[in-house]
Amino acid sequence: MKVTVDEDKCCGAGQCVLLAPDVFDQREDDGIVVLLDAAPPEELHAAVREAAAVCPAAAIDVDENA
Amino acid sequence: MSVPSGVVVVGASAAGLATAEALRRKGYRGEVSVVGAEPHLPYDRPPLSKQVLSGAWDPKRARLRTEETLAALRAEFVLGDPAVALDAGSRTVRTASGRVLGGDAVVVATGLRPRTLPGQDGLSGVHVLRTLDDALALRGELKESVRVVVVGEGVLGAEIAATARGLGAEVTMAGPQPAPLAAQLGPMVAELLADLHAERGVALRLGAGVTGLTGQDGRVTGVRLGTGEVLPADVVVVAIGAEPATGWLAGSGLRVADGVVCDSRCRAADGVYAAGDVARWEHATLGSLRLENRTNAVEQALAVADNILGAERHYTPVPYFWTDQFDAKIHVFGLPSATAEVSVVEGDPAGRRFVALYREDGRATGVLGWNMPKQARLHRQELVAAVTPAV
Numbered sequence A: 001m002k003v004t005v006d007e008d009k010c011c012g013a014g015q016c017v018l019l020a021p022d023v024f025d026q027r028e029d030d031g032i033v034v035l036l037d038a039a040p041p042e043e044l045h046a047a048v049r050e051a052a053a054v055c056p057a058a059a060i061d062v063d064e065n066a
Numbered sequence B: 001m002s003v004p005s006g007v008v009v010v011g012a013s014a015a016g017l018a019t020a021e022a023l024r025r026k027g028y029r030g031e032v033s034v035v036g037a038e039p040h041l042p043y044d045r046p047p048l049s050k051q052v053l054s055g056a057w058d059p060k061r062a063r064l065r066t067e068e069t070l071a072a073l074r075a076e077f078v079l080g081d082p083a084v085a086l087d088a089g090s091r092t093v094r095t096a097s098g099r100v101l102g103g104d105a106v107v108v109a110t111g112l113r114p115r116t117l118p119g120q121d122g123l124s125g126v127h128v129l130r131t132l133d134d135a136l137a138l139r140g141e142l143k144e145s146v147r148v149v150v151v152g153e154g155v156l157g158a159e160i161a162a163t164a165r166g167l168g169a170e171v172t173m174a175g176p177q178p179a180p181l182a183a184q185l186g187p188m189v190a191e192l193l194a195d196l197h198a199e200r201g202v203a204l205r206l207g208a209g210v211t212g213l214t215g216q217d218g219r220v221t222g223v224r225l226g227t228g229e230v231l232p233a234d235v236v237v238v239a240i241g242a243e244p245a246t247g248w249l250a251g252s253g254l255r256v257a258d259g260v261v262c263d264s265r266c267r268a269a270d271g272v273y274a275a276g277d278v279a280r281w282e283h284a285t286l287g288s289l290r291l292e293n294r295t296n297a298v299e300q301a302l303a304v305a306d307n308i309l310g311a312e313r314h315y316t317p318v319p320y321f322w323t324d325q326f327d328a329k330i331h332v333f334g335l336p337s338a339t340a341e342v343s344v345v346e347g348d349p350a351g352r353r354f355v356a357l358y359r360e361d362g363r364a365t366g367v368l369g370w371n372m373p374k375q376a377r378l379h380r381q382e383l384v385a386a387v388t389p390a391v
Helices: A015-019 A040-054 B014-025 B065-074 B132-139 B155-166 B182-199 B294-308 B373-379 B379-385
Strands: A004-006 A025-026 A033-037 A061-064 B007-011 B031-035 B077-078 B085-088 B092-095 B100-102 B103-109 B112-114 B146-152 B170-175 B203-206 B208-214 B217-223 B230-232 B236-237 B242-244 B268-269 B272-274 B279-283 B287-289 B322-324 B330-333 B341-348 B353-360 B364-372
Touching: A015 A025, A015 A040, A025 B373, A033 B077, A040 A061, A040 B014, A040 B294, B007 B014, B007 B100, B014 B031, B014 B294, B077 B085, B100 B379, B103 B236, B103 B294, B112 B203, B112 B236, B146 B155, B155 B170, B155 B182, B155 B236, B155 B322, B182 B203, B182 B330, B182 B353, B182 B364, B203 B230, B272 B279, B272 B294, B294 B322, B330 B379, B341 B373, B353 B373, B364 B373, B364 B379
Parallel strands: B007 B031, B007 B103, B031 B077, B103 B272, B146 B170, B146 B236, B170 B203
Antiparallel strands: A004 A061, A025 A033, B085 B092, B092 B100, B112 B242, B208 B217, B217 B230, B268 B272, B279 B287, B322 B330, B330 B364, B341 B353, B353 B364
């Protein structure tokens, strides 16, 4: 799995951090997403998929084939 | 309930798409149809009043998925063909073109219809903003020095006013509340919003209801206030709220009362569910709720997908929305209200960077961040205990 984030689309909701704190964080100053792990281990895949689904700005992309 | 052999999702926006995707993610292999009133592939609505309206984004950027991703879903998209009837008993949906779709489960995700002012339909230059086509039509009229009156001082009206002003239009915001979002966020934050809009050159004509429009030769010329005053306008945007799009459910057998009435598992009838703006459901701790926001569209769709597959999951989210107006990025968790006691728990409103906590009867009910998204999200934890039902 390969995760990419679109900082320009990100609205700073932080829903991704609530679901997968080992993979996503937010910048202190403006809340924009920080990708901690672009190739998360398998046990986090379900949480990352859910984070991508609920991102209200559709700013997270998950490539399952990478 | 056994796993259904087919699911019909009515609505092809965030909630409808999320339902179809969640079913597949959870391994559902049956047929999935997604019926959409608009001709467009699923797109995101929050950018319509901001990046799409300003022209910063090409409309394609607001698409929720690429065509390849949608194809991989193995769902049938029936677009540009609104559903016109549902029979809840047989779980059959009929569309405007006469197509009939049946499933063991039906999901109602038809969203909202904007409210309009009397007489607006016969006048050019009057806009609402709900769809991509609405946004593009309005964008075509927003130029420097055009006189725009935004009727509505809620989230959508305030965002449109900010975007139009950013394009150089002469913008006036009108509506009955004393300040933008006053009914939702209370006087402290609403007054800061009023200051922000005024500083950036939006004329605020708040505190008076709008009674109608004036026009000449089929084109709008102004907005009439309850005081009798007329605000001259070249373009008028009507953003006075919206109603759940439930007209097509007349005779369906479903109960409709400001939304499709559902139980705590988002179920409206046996095998019939609702998700997103259109759904009114029983939140185990917050009571009967209907949320008009982007996060709810997806989170509720995930709960619905779980329940279609037999999970019996109660849907108990912490509500969340955000709004961007000029340089203010406001994040709201929980259910703040105009009557709550508001205290600043981080930052400083004077510096336009703070987190406020809303309390009612000594209980935390809402968290609002103004240009402090991460800190607001951390304070959200203070709401979780109040919102999450005891197991």
